[in-house]
Amino acid sequence: GESVGLHLPTLSVQEGDNSIINCAYSNSASDYFIWYKQESGKGPQFIIDIRSNMDKRQGQRVTVLLNKTVKHLSLQIAATQPGDSAVYFCAETPWGGATNKLIFGTGTLLAVQP
Amino acid sequence: DTGVSQDPRHKITKRGQNVTFRCDPISEHNRLYWYRQTLGQGPEFLTYFQNEAQLEKSRLLSDRFSAERPKGSFSTLEIQRTEQGDSAMYLCASSLRRPGQGTGELFFGEGSRLTVL
Numbered sequence: 412g413e414s415v416g417l418h419l420p421t422l423s424v425q426e427g428d429n430s431i432i433n434c435a436y437s438n439s440a441s442d443y444f445i446w447y448k449q450e451s452g453k454g455p456q457f458i459i460d461i462r463s464n465m466d467k468r469q470g471q472r473v474t475v476l477l478n479k480t481v482k483h484l485s486l487q488i489a490a491t492q493p494g495d496s497a498v499y500f501c502a503e504t505p506w507g508g509a510t511n512k513l514i515f516g517t518g519t520l521l522a523v524q525p
Numbered sequence: 526d527t528g529v530s531q532d533p534r535h536k537i538t539k540r541g542q543n544v545t546f547r548c549d550p551i552s553e554h555n556r557l558y559w560y561r562q563t564l565g566q567g568p569e570f571l572t573y574f575q576n577e578a579q580l581e582k583s584r585l586l587s588d589r590f591s592a593e594r595p596k597g598s599f600s601t602l603e604i605q606r607t608e609q610g611d612s613a614m615y616l617c618a619s620s621l622r623r624p625g626q627g628t629g630e631l632f633f634g635e636g637s638r639l640t641v642l
Contacts, residue, residue: 445630454529454616454633455568500567512558512581513631515567 423522430488432519434501437482441503445513446475446486450497458486458499488521496523527551529634531617537640538607545603546637550619557600558631559592560616561585568616574600575622607641614638 424430436444442463447455461468461475461484468475474487484501498520502513530549538544550557555576560568571590572582576597586592589607594600604611615638618631 447633452635454618454635456633457630460630502567512570512573513568515569518565518567 420517421520421522423524424491425524426491426493428491430486430491430495430521430523432486432488432499432521434484434486434516435482436484436501436503436516438503438514439482440505441514443504444475444477444484445502445504446473446484447500447502447515448495448497449500449518455500491521491523493523493525496521529617529619529632531615531634531637533637534635535638535640537642539642540609541606543603543605544607544639545601546615546617546639548600548602548617548619548634550599550617551621551632552598554619554621554632555597556620556622557594558618558620559600559602560618560633562614562616562636563612571602571615604639607639609641612639612641 445460446458448458449455459470459473459475461477463479466477472489476485488495498518500515500518502515504513529551532547536544558573559571561571562568569585570583571586572592573580574594577594589605592600592602602615614636616633616636618633620631
């Protein structure tokens with residue numbers, strides 16, 4: 412079936428380094444993608460989104476890259492901090508779709524070592 | 526706090542009992558979603574409401590599950606005759622969808638964790 416998945420279930424980085432979390436999607440109808448951060452015991456928190464008419468979008472310390480050719484999405488976190496430790500999910504949905512229903516990937520655990 | 530709130534945060538019940546979760550969305554949001562999340566997995570869509578109308582239900586939502594949003598504000602999710610496989614985090618999210626506009630950001634609550642013994 413159509414799904415969103417992640418290449419790396421766990422990523423360990425040193426504080427101050429840059430982190431890259433990857434995601435593959437398979438639903439060609441999806442044209443809106445979102446990264447969520449989920450800390451232990453909390454609900455997912457919106458980080459950044461991107462529509463398929465863009466290939467790059469930057470936020471504060473975060474950048475999302477979208478490669479539609481290979482259906483790949485990545486989240487880059489600059490100068491990773493201990494507070495960035497969490498599980499990161501990519502999610503997809505059709506922009507303008509009737510439902511707003513998000514399809515989430517499995518998640519990547521980011522562990523920041525001090 | 527004007528975010529999405531869910532109650533209770535934790536519920537432990539015995540198999541066969543009924544449980545009900547409540548979600549209070551962000552006040553001006555017209556869409557409300559229920560998701561289920563098991564350990565190590567991403568949230569899975571269960572159902573959503575546009576105002577008081579329940580517009581879509583996932584195949585995951587068996588007939589033991591029922592959700593309501595009677596006045597287009599808060600919502601309840603009831604699980605009847607709970608089974609151990611129902612143990613999960615039940616997440617509520619809300620969004621504001623304006624006519625002619627695309628997907629709006631979903632704001633999630635902290636979730637209600639259900640443990641069925």
